Structure formats: structure tokens, C-alpha cells
Amino acid sequence: MKKICLTVVGMYFMLLHAFSQVSVKDTSTYKPKKLKLDEINLVSSYYNQTADKSAVMGGRTDSKGIGDVTDLANGIDIKFIGWDGKRRKNTLTGGIGIDYHTAASQAYVDSNGHARNNGTRIYPTLDWSIENEKKGTEFGIGAYYSAEHNYYHSIGLNSSFSKKTHNNGEFSFKLTGYFDQIKMIKPSEFIPVDSVKNVPTTDSIVYITTASGRTEAINYGTGQVVGKGSRVKTPSQARDTYTASFSFSQVINARMQASIALDLVYMNGYLGLPFHRVYFNNGKDTIENLPSQRFKFPIGIRLNYFIGDNIILRGYYRFYIDNWGLVSHTASLEVPIKITPFISLSPFYRYYVQTAAKYFAPYEGHSPQDQYYTSNYALADFQSHSYGMGIRLAPPKGILIKSLSVLELRYSHYTQTTNLAADMISLNLKFK
Amino acid sequence: MMKRNALIKYCCAVPIAGLMFASCAHVKEYQKSRINDSEMSLANRKVEKGEMNAQSYREGSSGANGGKTGGGCGCN
Numbered sequence: 001m002k003k004i005c006l007t008v009v010g011m012y013f014m015l016l017h018a019f020s021q022v023s024v025k026d027t028s029t030y031k032p033k034k035l036k037l038d039e040i041n042l043v044s045s046y047y048n049q050t051a052d053k054s055a056v057m058g059g060r061t062d063s064k065g066i067g068d069v070t071d072l073a074n075g076i077d078i079k080f081i082g083w084d085g086k087r088r089k090n091t092l093t094g095g096i097g098i099d100y101h102t103a104a105s106q107a108y109v110d111s112n113g114h115a116r117n118n119g120t121r122i123y124p125t126l127d128w129s130i131e132n133e134k135k136g137t138e139f140g141i142g143a144y145y146s147a148e149h150n151y152y153h154s155i156g157l158n159s160s161f162s163k164k165t166h167n168n169g170e171f172s173f174k175l176t177g178y179f180d181q182i183k184m185i186k187p188s189e190f191i192p193v194d195s196v197k198n199v200p201t202t203d204s205i206v207y208i209t210t211a212s213g214r215t216e217a218i219n220y221g222t223g224q225v226v227g228k229g230s231r232v233k234t235p236s237q238a239r240d241t242y243t244a245s246f247s248f249s250q251v252i253n254a255r256m257q258a259s260i261a262l263d264l265v266y267m268n269g270y271l272g273l274p275f276h277r278v279y280f281n282n283g284k285d286t287i288e289n290l291p292s293q294r295f296k297f298p299i300g301i302r303l304n305y306f307i308g309d310n311i312i313l314r315g316y317y318r319f320y321i322d323n324w325g326l327v328s329h330t331a332s333l334e335v336p337i338k339i340t341p342f343i344s345l346s347p348f349y350r351y352y353v354q355t356a357a358k359y360f361a362p363y364e365g366h367s368p369q370d371q372y373y374t375s376n377y378a379l380a381d382f383q384s385h386s387y388g389m390g391i392r393l394a395p396p397k398g399i400l401i402k403s404l405s406v407l408e409l410r411y412s413h414y415t416q417t418t419n420l421a422a423d424m425i426s427l428n429l430k431f432k
Numbered sequence: 433m434m435k436r437n438a439l440i441k442y443c444c445a446v447p448i449a450g451l452m453f454a455s456c457a458h459v460k461e462y463q464k465s466r467i468n469d470s471e472m473s474l475a476n477r478k479v480e481k482g483e484m485n486a487q488s489y490r491e492g493s494s495g496a497n498g499g500k501t502g503g504g505c506g507c508n
Contacts (some may be wrong), residue, residue, distance in 0.1 A: 045483075047486055049486075123504075127501045156503070169459060179503075180504070254464070298494065300497055306467075328493040330493075353435075378491060390479065
């Protein structure tokens, strides 16, 4: 009897203890995090091209039509990441690029080949995005600016939105606008000589057009500048480009994912270049004349597949059509091979074929009665092949220093059936 | 005729791609080790930027690859 009573009392106290437990309140609260440096990328590339039939000389195939180009491009972009009060990830990326180029054809903006044959382009960018990981949405805006000797400026603006699906897919939409002011730098033979004031015309005086469009008079024997053109600003014309980009990506299975991208592009304004010559079939030259509107429709598909444990196939195909009559196909395949988990070699090949735009004709191929005309071989019919190799190093402890997390080096050789050949070597350093 | 053929090819690409995406397996997070590899990314590498710029200058077409579609430079 005593045992039963004691047992009941003991159980009673146990029950009391169970119901008297006080739940511990979670005292930790979410705190926003300020923007913090996350990643720095340095990208440099060197490009060397040999070609003839330059657009500045109307597609000529002689020594005046040489289109050799070198370009050294350097860029840096810096990414900051922070978290706001609504638990959204904010990413701010700022970048700047500086390109220096030499172009043999640029010297022939002046008909005697005395114009400057080099130039520098500077282009800063700024992008900001907000990602809501819970909803799977991301919103972004961006701005771009570019300046070079042959145009006053280019201003770009963009806005984007993306949303993830429940089955490892993602829709994206982006609107982009570029607003350019093209400097109307004409070949020297089209600039009135009397734009250079107070310099009499003699046999030893040569008038040249600089790459920035100003006219100078020089003594041909000594090379001394004897008179500068008027300080009137070179006129400009606007060129606007509007793009709506749609894309959808999907994980197909544990080894394969793919995406499709479509752009709708509308260009309006001065779509040629004022220093591109065209030679008619009567031997007279003029400046290329192209329509003031262009609609472009590229659609591209990517497919990546992981074979075994060491090989990846990265495939890409693009179909393109526009209202200038140009149709093109692009196909490329890259095969990263993981030598170790941190080192990979990536051979690649790209094939490209296009039909000519309906306004293109080669040197002395146009009639003076043609409404629109160009001899720029970028709009001709041709095929191109590009192949090369890349190497990627990404050891977990960094390369030489811990913060240098990735090093990529890539070489490519490019040829066109227009007698253009080019080599490019590029380097990317990623610091984390 | 060629333009009509080109438009037909263009219109076929979209539903073909749609069918391809329709047959998708549900992949759990722990199964994504290969998908999440940086070289499986569905975007161009940063190191390809120079090549893409050169292609946009030397070729008549552009776009649908994350790069520029036109404008933004003193080029055609």
C-alpha cells in the first residue's frame, strides 16, 4: 500500500515538473549586413589581326586596304555583397575597362595615310541586383559608359528580372538601351580644304584628317604642322539600340543542364560609319550609306553535359536573322577535361557562317544608282573557324597567395574566308 | 525563299527546345555536385570576353550569348 502511494506521489511530481517547463525564447535576431568586398576579377587580352579589304579603304585588296589590328584590353570588376533588413542579398558590381588599339586602316581616314593609327577606349560599368532567395526572384539595374576617339560617347542602361521555378529552372528577362553619339569623321577628301584657315595652298602643303576628325595642314617635307583646322566641334549623329532579352535555363538531370536565349533588337539612327569608303563601279568613291533601322533576331541554345567524373561537354548553337538580309549560324563545342579536381584543360572549336547583307558589295561592286551601299566585309558572306585551348587553375588554398582563387589562361586562333586571321591570348585572375 | 526557310528554322527552334526541357528529372540538392561545378555554368567565361568583343566587330551578327547585341561602341 505504502509503495503504491509513494509511486502515485512520485508520478504526480513528475507530471508537475513536465507542465512547469518554461520554453526558452529565441533571443537571437536577424541583422542586416553591410556591403562587403566579395570578389575581384582582372581580365586582360591581347589581340593581333592580319587582314586586307579594310572598310576604311572600301574593300581594296592592295597595300592601302591592309586591315591589320592589334588590341590590348584590360578590365577590372569588383563585387560587393550585403544583406538588407528584408533578408535580401544585394550585389553591387563596379568595373572599368581600358582598351588600346592600333589599326593600319585608321591611318587612311586621311587619303594620304597620315592620320593617327591608334586609339584608346575607356568604359566603366555599374550594376546592382537584389535577390530574394526565399521567393527565388532577382531584380537588377545597370549603367554603362564608353568613350573613344571616333564617337563622343555611348551610354548604356539596363534592367533585369529573373525567377526560379520549383523544378530547378529559371526565367530571365532583361531590357537594355545603348545611346551612342557617332562623330561624323569623314575621309579627308570629303572635308572642304578651306576648313583650315590662314594656310595658303602650295605644293608642299598637305591637309590631313586626324583620327579625331580635325583637319591639319602639314609641311610634307618637314612633317611640321603649319595650320590647325577650325575649333568647330565635329558634328555627330545619334545611334540608339534597344534590346529585349529572354532566357530560360533548366537542370535536366544530375549531369545535364541547358538554356535557351532570345534577343529582340531594334537599332535606329546612323548605323554606318562616316569614315568607311565605298568605291563605285565608275571608280568614284563615297561614304557608305546604310538604312537607319535594323531589326535583329538571334536565338541561342546551350547544353552542358558532365561525362563520367572528369569531362564536360559545353555546346552552343545560335541562329541569327535580321532585316538587312543577313542570316548566320554559329556552333561551338568546348570540352573541359579535369586533369585533377583543381586543374582543367579546355580545348574548343567554333564554326560560324553568314550570308551577305543585301547592301554589301566588294570593291567597285556598287553602282552609283544603289540607294544603300557598303563594302565593310563584316557584312559580307563568309565562314570562320576558331579553335584553341584554355587552362584553369582553382586550388582550394589559392595560387601563390590565398586570395588568388582562380587563374584562367586562354589562347584562340581565328580565321575568316575573307583573308582575315587573328590570334588572341586572354588571362583572368579571380581574387576572393 | 531563303528568308522563308530561315524563319521556319527560327520558329522550329523554340518548340524543339521546349520539348527538350519538358523531359526533366527532379534533381535534389545533394545530387547537384556535378551541375554546380563552375565549368558547367550556362554562361560564357569571363576569360572569353575579348573573343566575344572581337567577334562582334568582325562578324555581322551578335546576341543570344550574354554579350552585346549592338551599339555601345563606334562600330557597325
